[in-house]
Amino acid sequence: MGRWNESVDRLLFSETRLAPEPPASELTPEADFPSYFISDSMPFAPDNWALKVGGLVARPAVFTLDQIKRMPMYSGRVRHHCVEGWSAVAEWQGVPLRDLAQLVGASQAVQYVEFRSFDNGYYSTWDIESSLHPQTILAYGMNGKPLYPDHGAPLRLYSPVKLGYKCVKYLTEVNFLPTRAGGYWEDQGYDWYGGV
């Protein structure tokens, strides 16, 4: 039934369908937006942090945060849906993943994108379609301010088309792959596709 449901999820998904924008009045107060991590204590980025982008790409690269911030920025206010059932609203600022994919020359053979982090091995793998969705970004800003450590500083994956557990915080690597890999929660039994 899981495979059937994933087929239905993929059929339902549309690259052009945008998550609706809630009014600013529904913005969740910062203190009320939960921040989860799996390390024993809040992960802080090493001084020499950089994002490694690789896999089936023509031009694998390493980007500093400044370089990422100089790329075209997308800002969007969306509703976050956690698998636990709660929702919260925030505005995220970052570089669209589809722009980054073009920059590094991701191959047509890429079907999956893997996201790795410095939060004790937390990772996830996405389908390429959701990864290239216009609202899928690598976010460095939340509600107009630089991302804080509790929300995945310096860079996190964010998209309103996936459940929260798929949106990896504390990013270290983005790998464009031909084959599927797992994820921290997915390996424990949570739905791999995780789309909303």
Added chain:
Amino acid sequence: MGVHPATGRKPTRVTTPLQYSPPWSRQLAERRQGRRAQPAVIRLAHWINIPLLVIMAGSGLQIFAAYPALGPRGGLYSWYPFQNDSPPSWLRFGGWLAGARHWHFAIAWFLIFNGVIYLIYMMTSGEWRRRVFIPTRDTSNAIAMFGYYLRIRKTPPPEDFYNGLQRIAYTSAIVFGMVVVLSGLAIYKPVQLHWITAAFGGYDIARVVHLSCLVLLATFTAMHLVLVALHPRTIITMVTGGQRG
């Protein structure tokens, strides 16, 4: 009415079937010649619903337990008195959130399929005419039946296959079933099916509606079980189908 002095038994209430003879009733009686009081499709759908609904309710409560509050983060609904009270473990099914989700999203398909087959049959067979609550036709009967249950009326009103109260009950159950499915879709795919979510007033309201439908369906079930226990011959009819029309 008291007990018989010799036998100690209460007098048996006898209702004559088909005391109605409006045109729709006569037409339907002709159409359902040879058909059992409870046709096979309806019986099957009824009994199959039991394990399906039990699993959906139990797994649903296990899912709810992961965030047993109503309202978005930072905006919990003040009217809900049980914020962050987890449903008791004996009501939950699926072990943990991931397990419960797998059960819930798998069995949902079978529940919807069962419901669709039942509704298609109800409409195409004409059975809906004698089962569904039609306000202009059935309100006075429902009120009279209610008066009889409260012992205000001494005798029941003339009865068709289902009385007005039964029609209300079974029609409501269908409506609750449809709304529980639609609200479920609204919270399952709030982006891909955002138009359904919006129709409910947003994700968190749809979530309240979804839980409320569970409460309404559970209430319906409790009342149904009480009334079936008071009229146990109806169980036999729901198994064998009863008399042919």
